[in-house]
Amino acid sequence: MPTAAETVEKVVSGDIRSVARLIREIDDGVPAVRDVLKALYPHTGTAYVVGITGAPGVGKSTLVDQMISHLRAKDKTVGVLAVDPTSPFSGGAILGDRVRMQRHSMDDGVFIRSMATRGHFGGLTQSTRSAIDVLDAMGKDYVIVETVGVGQDEVDVVRSAHTTVICVIPGMGDDIQAIKAGILEVGDIFLINKADREGSDKTMSDLRLMIDMDQKKYEDGTWKPPILKAEAVFDRGVDELIEEIVRHAEYLRSVYGDLRFRARKDKVREELAEMVKARLLDTVVGRIIASGEFDAAVDGIVRGQVDPYTASDDLVLPKIVVPDDE
Numbered sequence: 099m100p101t102a103a104e105t106v107e108k109v110v111s112g113d114i115r116s117v118a119r120l121i122r123e124i125d126d127g128v129p130a131v132r133d134v135l136k137a138l139y140p141h142t143g144t145a146y147v148v149g150i151t152g153a154p155g156v157g158k159s160t161l162v163d164q165m166i167s168h169l170r171a172k173d174k175t176v177g178v179l180a181v182d183p184t185s186p187f188s189g190g191a192i193l194g195d196r197v198r199m200q201r202h203s204m205d206d207g208v209f210i211r212s213m214a215t216r217g218h219f220g221g222l223t224q225s226t227r228s229a230i231d232v233l234d235a236m237g238k239d240y241v242i243v244e245t246v247g248v249g250q251d252e253v254d255v256v257r258s259a260h261t262t263v264i265c266v267i268p269g270m271g272d273d274i275q276a277i278k279a280g281i282l283e284v285g286d287i288f289l290i291n292k293a294d295r296e297g298s299d300k301t302m303s304d305l306r307l308m309i310d311m312d313q314k315k316y317e318d319g320t321w322k323p324p325i326l327k328a329e330a331v332f333d334r335g336v337d338e339l340i341e342e343i344v345r346h347a348e349y350l351r352s353v354y355g356d357l358r359f360r361a362r363k364d365k366v367r368e369e370l371a372e373m374v375k376a377r378l379l380d381t382v383v384g385r386i387i388a389s390g391e392f393d394a395a396v397d398g399i400v401r402g403q404v405d406p407y408t409a410s411d412d413l414v415l416p417k418i419v420v421p422d423d424e
Contacts, residue, residue: 103134109140109235114209117236121211121229127380135228135406138235145177145234147258148343151245152265155290161330161339162244163263166202168340169240177241178210181226188295209233224376227258227369257368261346263287263339266295266305285323287342293327293335304325321349386413 100108100116106114123131148419150158163180169176202208213226232240243259264285288309290301292301305325316322322341328335386392395409403410 102130102137105134106137106141107136108227109232110237112237114206117209117232117396118211120232121213124225124228125213127225131228135231138231141235142231143234145230145238145241145371146343146347147230147234147241147243147260149243149245149259149262150265151262156267157263157330158244158265161289161291161328161336162242163202164330164333164336165242165340166208167333168336170202170205170207172340174238174239175207176209177238177281178208179229179233179241180210180212180244180246209236209238209348224373227372230258257365257372260350261286261343263289263343265289266301267292267303268295279307286321287339288323288325288337289339290325291330294329298327306311321346382414 105116105120109120120134127133142217150162150165162180166176166178201211211229213229230241230243248349262285264287266288268290268403288305290298292298302325309323309325326335326338327340328339330336343417350411383392391413395404398404399406399409
């Protein structure tokens with residue numbers, strides 16, 4: 099078993115096996131990886147993170163596959179994290195987006211990994227955020243995060259991505275109205291994929307109308323999301339998407355100076371809050387289960403001796419230390 103220092107050295111040097119093993123251990127929740135992640139953190143902050151999100155069936159995996167080819171043609175290294183639904187039986191990822199990107203498997207400049215959502219409805223889990231840091235420390239120029247596509251709840255990707263691309267397809271109709279209050283508001287670029295289908299012009303108009311509703315927000319030079327068309331399966335419109343991502347990166351540099359999302363206080367605050375919640379959850383729940391109190395509470399509910407609300411209070415409240423009012 100390599101030490102944390104040895105693992106960090108191998109990851110930073112770009113050792114693929116060490117990176118794959120570390121991400122697997124992150125996904126499995128191995129406690130020892132925290133020390134590795136702490137040591138890796140100073141090596142992060144150089145990768146450009148692109149989030150690809152949208153409803154199921156809009157062709158995100160095909161789009162990412164083509165994006166890899168275009169970025170590699172520009173001599174850029176690429177890491178891909180494809181966030182899949184979690185199998186209820188094994189707890190692992192079940193869609194296997196990597197199968198669709200298999201043609202890049204022999205390219206040392208590309209690293210592709212599927213991550214499980216673990217039932218998390220925000221699109222990203224803490225393990226995915228940690229995996230982004232690993233690929234960043236590995237030296238990838240771009241890290242593309244393709245999220246599971248769970249509708250308007252899928253806004254977590256914006257916390258970790260520099261550029262968030264929202265994918266839709268023609269004929270979504272009312273679905274575009276439904277996502278207005280969710281992912282529509284966090285998109286940096288909108289892409290109408292499968293644009294050869296009937297209704298692409300109407301979809302374009304609907305998107306433009308919704309963006310223009312917030313016209314005042316863009317009057318001070320704030321980035322206004324462009325709307326692009328593409329047919330990813332035929333490799334059409336992908337070059338234009340890459341150009342807009344680069345243009346957005348230039349905009350961020352002009353505003354923030356430093357592209358690292360950690361340099362933006364709002365993102366640091368959100369990420370730290372999520373990490374604190376995850377840490378508290380793991381610690382408190384772990385102690386409760388290990389003590390046997392959890393199983394005892396389950397038995398009490400089954401027998402009708404206690405209600406679940408009282409049981410949860412009895413399990414959690416004694417574990418929380420309330421400061422004195424002094």
